Amino acid sequence: EAEVAQSPRYKITEKSQAVAFWCDPISGHATLYWYRQILGQGPELLVQFQDESVVDDSQLPKDRFSAERLKGVDSTLKIQPAELGDSAMYLCASSLSIAGSYNEQFFGPGTRLTVL
């Protein structure tokens, strides 16, 4: 069964360092989502892509976070510099959805980030 792949699964870094997370969605899924989930809370959408275009990044802290999906397939989320408050699970999801409709989101296993 096709799955969303994420790497690394765990990342420990010191504050002020740069970190990057990678996501490979299910083949053929045009929409890709990056979420941040702080312990005890629900996932918060950071950025949503439709193919290579950003659909929404209103919750992305753009002073330190960036996301790209250059060829409309896999995606990278970067944090520079990392802060203590960035410690969280970073989840990637993909779906077949097209504008105005909705399809099931398939989530990856996530990357657990710890900032020391």
Place this chain on the structure above:
Amino acid sequence: DAKTTQPPSMDCAEGRAANLPCNHSTISGNEYVYWYRQIHSQGPQYIIHGLKNNETNEMASLIITEDRKSSTLILPHATLRDTAVYYCIVRRRSGGSYIPTFGRGTSLIVHP
């Protein structure tokens, strides 16, 4: 913006039905309600979605009130493996797009 309200926690005996409520009083007329669950340390998993009519699949049933202001997810025969956080989700409008919005969810504990 549409948002949802769920009880923070519930418990249920194994083999009994688990009924998980959700309030979404600000949902727009053409927007669906979606349910996901998240088992500890895993990514969320889709369960079911609906618009107006009640829906059923192999995992659960979804009952939506006639005014669409609330819904209930029903796990007819809960098992220990159904212990998870359950999220009721609606989408918010952002420009020309619709953005899924998770709340804090309901932590369901199924006990023997």
